[in-house]
Amino acid sequence: MEFEIIAKCHTTHARVSRMTMTHGTTYLPTFMPVATQGAMKGLTSQQVEALGVTLILNNTYHLNLRPGTKVLDAAGGAHKFQGWRKNLLTDSGGFQMVSLSSFTKITEEGVLFASPYTGEPTMLTPEESIGIQHSIGADIIMQLDDVVHSLTTGPRVEEAMWRSIRWLDRCIAKHKSSGRTDRQNLFAIVQGGLSPDLRQKCLDEMVKRKDDLPGYAIGGLSGGEEKDIFWKIVKQCAEQLPEDRPRYCMGIGFAEDLLVCVALGVDMADCVFPTRTARFGVALTRDGPMNLRLDRHRTSFFPIDANCPCLTCSSGMSRAALHNLVTHETVAAHAITQHNLVFQASVMGGARDAIIEGRFPQYLKDFFQRYFADAAYPRWCVDALRSVNVDILEGIENPRIVEGKGAKWEYSNKIPKQKKP
Amino acid sequence: MSGATARPPPVLSFKLLSVPATPFSPRLGLARLIRSSTEVIDVVTPGLFLHTSRGHVPHLSVDHISLMAKQMPWLHASFEGFLETLPPTPTLQPGPQPLHTFFGLPAASHIISLSLRDPADVQERPPDGDDYLSSMTIRGVRKIEPSFYRSYVSCVQPDIIIALSDIPFTLPPFSQKRMTKSIDRTIRWLGEILKSRPSMEITDNIRGNNIFVSLVGGTNAAARRAFSQNLLGPLEEGSNLSSVRPQTIPRLDDHISGYVLEMAQLRLELSASLSCGNDSSSTKEPTQAINQLLKASLSPLPADKLRVVHSSISPHEMLRLISLCGIDLFDSYWAQKAADWGIALDFSFPVSTSRDDTGPTRRSDGKRDVGHNLYHTGYAFDFRGLVGGPMHGCSCLACAPSFTKPIPHSSLEFVNDGCEEDAPAFTRAYIHHLLHTHEMSAHALLVSHNITVLQDFFAAIRSTLSADAPQFDTEVARFETEYDGDMRIIEEGRRAWEEVDCARGKGRLARERGTI
Numbered sequence: 001m002e003f004e005i006i007a008k009c010h011t012t013h014a015r016v017s018r019m020t021m022t023h024g025t026t027y028l029p030t031f032m033p034v035a036t037q038g039a040m041k042g043l044t045s046q047q048v049e050a051l052g053v054t055l056i057l058n059n060t061y062h063l064n065l066r067p068g069t070k071v072l073d074a075a076g077g078a079h080k081f082q083g084w085r086k087n088l089l090t091d092s093g094g095f096q097m098v099s100l101s102s103f104t105k106i107t108e109e110g111v112l113f114a115s116p117y118t119g120e121p122t123m124l125t126p127e128e129s130i131g132i133q134h135s136i137g138a139d140i141i142m143q144l145d146d147v148v149h150s151l152t153t154g155p156r157v158e159e160a161m162w163r164s165i166r167w168l169d170r171c172i173a174k175h176k177s178s179g180r181t182d183r184q185n186l187f188a189i190v191q192g193g194l195s196p197d198l199r200q201k202c203l204d205e206m207v208k209r210k211d212d213l214p215g216y217a218i219g220g221l222s223g224g225e226e227k228d229i230f231w232k233i234v235k236q237c238a239e240q241l242p243e244d245r246p247r248y249c250m251g252i253g254f255a256e257d258l259l260v261c262v263a264l265g266v267d268m269a270d271c272v273f274p275t276r277t278a279r280f281g282v283a284l285t286r287d288g289p290m291n292l293r294l295d296r297h298r299t300s301f302f303p304i305d306a307n308c309p310c311l312t313c314s315s316g317m318s319r320a321a322l323h324n325l326v327t328h329e330t331v332a333a334h335a336i337t338q339h340n341l342v343f344q345a346s347v348m349g350g351a352r353d354a355i356i357e358g359r360f361p362q363y364l365k366d367f368f369q370r371y372f373a374d375a376a377y378p379r380w381c382v383d384a385l386r387s388v389n390v391d392i393l394e395g396i397e398n399p400r401i402v403e404g405k406g407a408k409w410e411y412s413n414k415i416p417k418q419k420k421p
Numbered sequence: 422m423s424g425a426t427a428r429p430p431p432v433l434s435f436k437l438l439s440v441p442a443t444p445f446s447p448r449l450g451l452a453r454l455i456r457s458s459t460e461v462i463d464v465v466t467p468g469l470f471l472h473t474s475r476g477h478v479p480h481l482s483v484d485h486i487s488l489m490a491k492q493m494p495w496l497h498a499s500f501e502g503f504l505e506t507l508p509p510t511p512t513l514q515p516g517p518q519p520l521h522t523f524f525g526l527p528a529a530s531h532i533i534s535l536s537l538r539d540p541a542d543v544q545e546r547p548p549d550g551d552d553y554l555s556s557m558t559i560r561g562v563r564k565i566e567p568s569f570y571r572s573y574v575s576c577v578q579p580d581i582i583i584a585l586s587d588i589p590f591t592l593p594p595f596s597q598k599r600m601t602k603s604i605d606r607t608i609r610w611l612g613e614i615l616k617s618r619p620s621m622e623i624t625d626n627i628r629g630n631n632i633f634v635s636l637v638g639g640t641n642a643a644a645r646r647a648f649s650q651n652l653l654g655p656l657e658e659g660s661n662l663s664s665v666r667p668q669t670i671p672r673l674d675d676h677i678s679g680y681v682l683e684m685a686q687l688r689l690e691l692s693a694s695l696s697c698g699n700d701s702s703s704t705k706e707p708t709q710a711i712n713q714l715l716k717a718s719l720s721p722l723p724a725d726k727l728r729v730v731h732s733s734i735s736p737h738e739m740l741r742l743i744s745l746c747g748i749d750l751f752d753s754y755w756a757q758k759a760a761d762w763g764i765a766l767d768f769s770f771p772v773s774t775s776r777d778d779t780g781p782t783r784r785s786d787g788k789r790d791v792g793h794n795l796y797h798t799g800y801a802f803d804f805r806g807l808v809g810g811p812m813h814g815c816s817c818l819a820c821a822p823s824f825t826k827p828i829p830h831s832s833l834e835f836v837n838d839g840c841e842e843d844a845p846a847f848t849r850a851y852i853h854h855l856l857h858t859h860e861m862s863a864h865a866l867l868v869s870h871n872i873t874v875l876q877d878f879f880a881a882i883r884s885t886l887s888a889d890a891p892q893f894d895t896e897v898a899r900f901e902t903e904y905d906g907d908m909r910i911i912e913e914g915r916r917a918w919e920e921v922d923c924a925r926g927k928g929r930l931a932r933e934r935g936t937i
């Protein structure tokens with residue numbers, strides 16, 4: 001991997017960088033859409049590339065179940081299998097095992113889980129996780145970590161943190177012995193729950209292994225923890241991680257979360273949210289999420305966003321037309337998915353330009369002012385951005401502020417949970 | 422209602438390009454829609470149009486429809502899906518070409534025909550009345566009067582309007598009396614659509630439009646003939662004679678530009694009457710019975726008008742209808758539906774003589790399938806493209822994908838050359854995987870492929886017809902000998918689809934919940 005910082009924000013910790021791997025260049029900060037099982041929910045790889053996406057995520061747990069490593073090996077890896085020629089990232093599979101398997105037991109050896117097909121106990125070790133990820137062949141692969149829910153407290157959190165470090169060493173050893181370090185880049189995952197102390201210990205250990213690690217992820221967050229704690233942990237991690245390594249915050253997808261994380265020094269994020277919410281008929285816009293199922297869109301004969309370059313908006317497909325299709329035809333999901341991925345990419349692309357041109361603080365202010373115009377500023381966003389010297393309330397008369405999560409979801413009947421891949 | 426503007430309705434013409442030996446011989450033709458001097462859309466026949474649901478080809482995004490526009494410019498839509506809320510949403514669409522705009526289809530490149538009901542939908546529904554048609558919506562049954570339909574279509578301005586017809590959707594078989602009623606109503610409703618309405622604004626006069634009529638009469642050849650003869654009769658003025666301008670319309674048929682034959686309903690009635698054995702006209706082979714019935718409908722009518730078939734079920738049937746009834750246009754419904762069931766079509770016309778083992782399975786009775794059931798585990802390691810044999814030329818999204826210039830999202834990407842180039846074909850193994858993991862992309866790729874295969878099939882039919890018309894029947898016979906006309910593969914695919922769908926047990930659902 002070649003990683004080069006192009007520009008830094010003079011106020012916040014945000015930066016713009018160029019990350020070049022076997023399958024091309026991805027400019028950071030970026031959002032990575034999730035193609036769990038090797039397809040982006042109804043779209044073809046060509047369509048995804050046309051949206052301006054250069055880095056997507058596949059889930060190791062799922063691809064290992066289907067099609068399995070034998071098929072992937074025979075196909076020559078997941079890129080060829082799904083016809084994707086840009087960069088690809090895979091997770092370790094650990095998170096899904098813990099969250100999706102009915103039975104999971106973690107031992108020093110690895111994760112013991114119930115096979116979803118046979119129900120039999122199956123062991124996934126750090127070495128096996130890396131082995132599977134070698135078959136998939138993603139440009140970025142993740143270490144197997146000992147996942148605990150972000151709300152877990154007590155000694156289990158510390159145990160998981162230390163075990164994740166030991167497993168990192170096993171992953172590094174396995175990866176180095178494979179001879180694939182030139183094609184696949186192993187990222188470590190910083191753990192330590194919501195404790196700054198444990199996070200610090202984990203950071204110290206993992207940074208020591210920097211020579212074997214082309215990048216770092218911040219894990220164990222976005223599991224329903226207080227946003228106030230979330231941003232402080234992200235900030236702590238981003239500040240401590242090496243300047244010359246990309247930083248990936250796992251499971252982040254709301255526009256406000258993305259921009260706060262970018263301001264705190266995060267380069268990459270992923271989430272199923274934009275594609276999943278599309279299937280529920282929710283389009284993302286700079287004015288907040290828009291639930292196209294609601295009756296008030298029935299006679300809106302204009303696009304989701306007239307200025308949006310996506311194929312849905314530029315074809316003139318109206319909100320009314322989408323309202324009529326949502327929940328009846330998959331075409332609506334495809335159309336909104338395309339729009340949402342372009343929206344995510346444009347929020348991040350806009351951030352890149354703003355950072356390069358030295359106007360990122362203003363970009364943040366403008367974005368938040370518009371996004372929350374008919375709602376209230378989430379307190380945690382205000383605080384997080386103040387911690388990096390941007391006051392998004394500056395010049396706003398009598399700003400409305402809301403405590404707690406403050407995510408804009410009054411539009412939607414269904415509140416999607418954010419999840420780590 | 423809004424919608425109607427000064428723009429005159431487009432003109433549809435149909436010209437036979439060959440002189441058929443009999444009124445039912447296979448024929449070549451050209452359907453041309455002239456919107457303006459610069460906007461002309463041609464459809465060569467025998468040809469195809471797309472079946473849509475709520476104005477969209479299921480699984481195919483609008484950008485993909487526009488990629489196919491040159492080959493498949495004609496889409497058929499039904500209005501029923503818009504009747505759940507009144508007034509129907511498309512009637513509120515502002516601007517010119519409301520229906521095109523609403524569907525996101527540029528009028529310069531697409532023809533839209535519109536009927537009230539979906540011709541493929543034969544679910545049982547309450548009977549129609551003398552002055553209304555029962556329409557099914559997700560919010561229950563709606564009674565649609567001919568005048569409503571008239572105002573809807575004059576509002577949304579489709580290029581071609583299919584007149585209302587009273588087809589019984591209660592359980593067949595039907596009595597003679599019911600059949601007579603059906604014919605009378607359809608004729609009367611047609612008259613109401615064609616009549617000029619001095620009481621209405623001029624824009625409600627849709628007589629200048631292109632109107633198709635569905636040829637009714639069920640499985641009774643005499644009834645079908647009677648209906649067609651009625652079309653040649655004068656337009657009967659209704660009971661409100663005094664309010665009608667004293668302008669006479671010589672014949673109903675003079676205002677009709679095409680005849681529609683709805684196979685789904687006919688097939689349903691035919692199987693019902695076959696099982697009852699009470700209809701002498703349909704005791705023969707069903708395929709033969711169908712030909713007879715269609716001929717009964719067409720024989721009284723002028724032979725030079727467009728003949729359109731909805732919901733054909735196989736390439737065999739399409740060939741027969743072209744060869745024996747002189748049908749001009751078909752919807753691609755069965756091929757689109759096959760994509761739902763995981764079938765990738767793979768057949769050639771004329772039947773290829775080259776020996777190869779990449780094509781679909783040959784069954785124990787010697788018949789080859791017309792496609793691959795990609796649910797089958799045998800495809801898990803099959804890294805070939807969808808079509809086997811010598812015809813690697815399929816130009817669909819799966820067989821010939823190509824990259825287009827990506828949307829740039831920051832100034833950095835302008836220097837990054839996004840290159841447009843061809844991509845490798847998607848493999849059977851990949852689509853097999855997508856089907857078993859419930860990924861919608863499988864159906865997007867398959868529907869594009871199946872429509873393209875059907876398109877190529879029709880191009881081959883046309884070139885065979887134009888090169889050597891007598892040879893055509895020989896090729897049809899060879900095709901019937903080679904390929905399984907019972908289409909067993911479709912039913913197998915449908916079952917596999919069901920099984921995989923049911924296998925979405927608890928574990929799988931939990932998994933999906935976590936990831937989708």
Ligand SMILES: [Zn+2]
Pocket residue numbers: 304305308309310311312313314338339340342
């Ligand atoms: Zn858009």
Ligand SMILES: [Zn+2]
Pocket residue numbers: 807808815816817818819820821869870871873
């Ligand atoms: Zn193809």
